[in-house]
Amino acid sequence: MKNLLLIAYLDLKESIRARWFIIYSLVFGGLIALFFIAGITESQVMGFSGLSRLLLMYIQVTIIILPIFILITTVRSISGDRDSHILEYMLSFPISLSQYYWGKVFGRFITVFLPVFMAMAIAIVYGISKGAAVPWSIFLLYTGLLFSLSSVFLGIAFFISSVVKSSEMALGISFFVWIFLLAFIDIALISLMLQNRMSEELIISLALINPMEIFRVAAISLFDPELTVMGPVAFYILDTVSQSVFVLFSIAYPMLLGIVFAFFGYSIFRKRDLV
Amino acid sequence: MIEVRGVTKKFGKTVSLDNVSIDFKKDDAVALMGANGAGKTTLIRLILGYYHPNAGTISINGMDPVKERVDILKHVSFVPQLPPPIKLSLDELIQYICSSSGVKKERIFHYANEMELDLKPNLGKSFFKLSGGMKQKLLIAISLAKESEIMIYDEPTANLDPKARDNFYRLLKEHEENKIALFVTHRLDEIKEIVNRQIYMDLGTIVSDECV
Numbered sequence: 001m002k003n004l005l006l007i008a009y010l011d012l013k014e015s016i017r018a019r020w021f022i023i024y025s026l027v028f029g030g031l032i033a034l035f036f037i038a039g040i041t042e043s044q045v046m047g048f049s050g051l052s053r054l055l056l057m058y059i060q061v062t063i064i065i066l067p068i069f070i071l072i073t074t075v076r077s078i079s080g081d082r083d084s085h086i087l088e089y090m091l092s093f094p095i096s097l098s099q100y101y102w103g104k105v106f107g108r109f110i111t112v113f114l115p116v117f118m119a120m121a122i123a124i125v126y127g128i129s130k131g132a133a134v135p136w137s138i139f140l141l142y143t144g145l146l147f148s149l150s151s152v153f154l155g156i157a158f159f160i161s162s163v164v165k166s167s168e169m170a171l172g173i174s175f176f177v178w179i180f181l182l183a184f185i186d187i188a189l190i191s192l193m194l195q196n197r198m199s200e201e202l203i204i205s206l207a208l209i210n211p212m213e214i215f216r217v218a219a220i221s222l223f224d225p226e227l228t229v230m231g232p233v234a235f236y237i238l239d240t241v242s243q244s245v246f247v248l249f250s251i252a253y254p255m256l257l258g259i260v261f262a263f264f265g266y267s268i269f270r271k272r273d274l275v
Numbered sequence: 276m277i278e279v280r281g282v283t284k285k286f287g288k289t290v291s292l293d294n295v296s297i298d299f300k301k302d303d304a305v306a307l308m309g310a311n312g313a314g315k316t317t318l319i320r321l322i323l324g325y326y327h328p329n330a331g332t333i334s335i336n337g338m339d340p341v342k343e344r345v346d347i348l349k350h351v352s353f354v355p356q357l358p359p360p361i362k363l364s365l366d367e368l369i370q371y372i373c374s375s376s377g378v379k380k381e382r383i384f385h386y387a388n389e390m391e392l393d394l395k396p397n398l399g400k401s402f403f404k405l406s407g408g409m410k411q412k413l414l415i416a417i418s419l420a421k422e423s424e425i426m427i428y429d430e431p432t433a434n435l436d437p438k439a440r441d442n443f444y445r446l447l448k449e450h451e452e453n454k455i456a457l458f459v460t461h462r463l464d465e466i467k468e469i470v471n472r473q474i475y476m477d478l479g480t481i482v483s484d485e486c487v
Contacts, residue, residue, distance in 0.1 A: 006374050014362050085359040089414075092323060092353040093375045094345045274325040 003095050007103025008110070011077075015111040020073050024112075027069070028119040031061055036123075041132060051127040052135045058120060059142050059219045063212060066146070067153045067181070070112050071174035074157035077104055078269060080167040088275045097274075101266050105158055113150040117143060138222055141247060145215055148254040152211045155258030159265035162272075185213045189233050200236070207233045211254040218250030276300050277322060277425065277455060282331035284317050284479075291317040293479040294331070301424075302471075304456040306463055309476035315459045316356075318476070319427055322457075323353060335425070349376065352418035356430040356459070358410035360403040365394060365413065368402050378420050386416035390442050407434035415443055419450060426451070429459040444469055 015021050035041070035054045078101070081087040091100060120142060124134055156177060164170040189203050207213045217234040221243050238246065277299040284292040292314045299305060307315050320326050321333055324340030324347065333340055335347045361368060373380050387394045392412040402410065411434040418426060426447075432440045447456065447469050458466055463473065467487070475483040 003375055006371065010363060010367055010371060013367060017362070085355060085357065086361055088320075088325065089353070089355055089359045089361070090371070091325070092348060092351065093372060094348040095375050096345050271327075273327060275320060 003099040004103040004106070007095070007100055008107035011104050011107030012110055015108065021111060021115075024069055024073065025115040025118075027065065028062075028116050029122070031058060032119045032123045036126065041127065041130075050132050050135075051123065052138055054123055054127075055120065055135065055138050055142055056220070058123070059145070060216075062116060062146065062149075063216050063219070064182070066116060066149060067212060068174070068178045070150060070153040071157050071160075071178055072171060074108050074112065074154055075161050075170040075174045076167040077108060077158065078161040078265075079164055079170040080161075082165065082275055083167050085275070091274060097270050098266065101158075101162075101269050105154065105262055108158075109150065109154055112154060113147060116146050116150070120146070141222060142219065144247075144251045145218055148251045148258075149211065149215050151258035152254035152261070153258070155261035155265070159261040159268075162265035162269040181210055181212045184210050185216055189213075203233065204236060204240075207237065211257060214250045214253060218247055221246060221250075276336060278332075278334045279318070279321075280332045280334075282318075282321060282328045282333060284314075284321060284326055285329050290479050292321070292328075295479070295481055296331075297474070297481060297484065299455045299457065301453055301455060302451075304451050304470045305458065305472045305474055306466055306470040307457055307459045307474050307476065308461065308463060309482075312478075313476040314479040315476055316429060317479075319353075319429060319457065319459060322425075323351065323427070324348070350424040351427065352421045352423040352425070353427045354411075354414045354418050354429065354431045356433060358402075358407065358414055358434070362401050362403055364399055364401055365405075366398040368413075369398075369417075372417055372421075376421055378417070378422075382420035382422075383416055386419040386446065387413060389419075389446055390416050390439060392416065408436060408439060411435055412439060415446075419446055422450075424454055426454060426456045427459075428457070430461070431458070432462075432465065440465065 032054070035057055040054050040057055041050050078087070081090070091097075120139065124139055128134060157174065160170050160173050160177070164173060184206055189207055192198060192203070207217075213233070217237055220234065221238055241249075279295055279297045282292055282295045283290065291312075295314070295318065307318070309315055317326065321328055322335065322340060324344040327341055336350070338347050340347050363371065369380060369383055372378050372383070384394055390412040392409055394413070397405065397409070402413070405413070411431065415431060418428070432443060435443065444466070451469065456469075458470065460466055463470075470487065472484070472486050474481055
């Protein structure tokens with residue numbers, strides 16, 4: 001455990017110094033600042049206003065950019081160390097493979113989750129200082145969803161990183177995974193259904209296994225399910241399943257999926273040649 | 276003691292090590308030589324437990340380097356041919372080594388001093404930002420501070436100036452007693468005074484193994 005925490009701590013320190021982390025933090029922090037500057041908290045569109053509207057905007061942008069940020073920054077974690085012979089040296093010390101791998105996973109999780117969460121937390125603090133009403137239920141839900149989304153893409157990234165030997169290939173696969181999952185959210189699913197006459201059960205099933213779609217639907221599930229912004233698949237899901245069950249599913253399923261991917265990644269990392 | 280028995284390692288269709296059997300005993304100071312692609316580094320990596328052999332077995336003090344890598348690596352020091360671009364600061368790297376291997380920080384400072392590397396003003400710098408020679412000196416200092424039974428050096432002097440090489444060989448001479456020291460090298464003349472065994476490899480096999 002001591003070595004695992006040491007690896008996590010050192011990975012965290014190394015990441016915080018890296019340029020990508022500064023850009024990553026600036027993007028999410030900058031988004032919140034931009035929303036405030038643009039007066040989003042003062043506007044009212046389709047029933048959303050104040051901090052609720054800001055958080056909704058934030059989460060909708062996050063759906064698109066958080067997965068790819070996590071994938072491209074994490075996917076080189078193992079494969080990059082392997083490419084540059086860092087792994088060869090670092091693993092010449094008595095550190096078990098599980099300590100090294102899981103230490104990297106924990107360290108990297110903190111690195112990717114903290115900036116997105118902190119940006120949201122800063123928005124809340126700033127909103128309070130301006131006297132705005134805080135939508136705590138939305139804040140809590142979004143914290144859970146961000147945690148869950150970070151887990152699943154981190155798990156996928158570590159899986160890719162363990163499977164692929166070169167970091168360039170790992171990056172390519174990351175882009176493919178991101179585009180693929182992005183393509184299968186709501187509108188694209190409906191187009192697919194209409195063009196290929198697929199059954200709605202299949203379309204809903206496809207939506208329910210896609211963590212990005214689940215995140216998207218859950219993010220708007222606290223609002224009026226009649227809203228047209230939700231899209232047909234989201235509407236169907238929320239009309240069929242109770243809101244609380246779906247929210248629980250939307251947090252638990254991606255987390256579980258992330259853990260499964262991370263375990264598969266570890267299993268491959270352990271069984272294959274290390275360098 | 277290191278026992279390599281009928282080990283074959285393939286990468287795709289390429290046979291990197293072909294049915295190699297060899298033993299290394301205490302007090303062996305071995306120069307491992309051969310052309311590029313002869314299988315020297317593959318053999319070293321198999322001993323370090325990085326590769327799974329396709330056939331054969333490797334045993335270090337009766338243990339399997341893949342399955343019992345942590346127990347084995349407590350007794351192994353390794354210096355790679357090229358220092359990797361580790362982004363940790365020297366302080367963090369030393370912390371990693373001291374904490375994982377139980378090495379005393381003072382020992383690393385002591386050997387760094389012996390290698391004429393002043394660590395203190397560089398502790399906050401990233402390892403990869405040091406010059407090639409400084410990196411190599413630090414890795415050598417760490418390998419000596421670990422006081423391992425098995426020391427593996429893959430072309431360790433490639434980045435060192437003549438003075439640093441002399442320091443390195445002097446320190447090795449003082450420390451190789453009761454140990455196994457493996458040197459992957461292309462320059463036998465440099466290490467002939469500290470080795471007592473020469474092994475030549477070619478195309479994944481051992482072509483000669485002689486005591487000197």
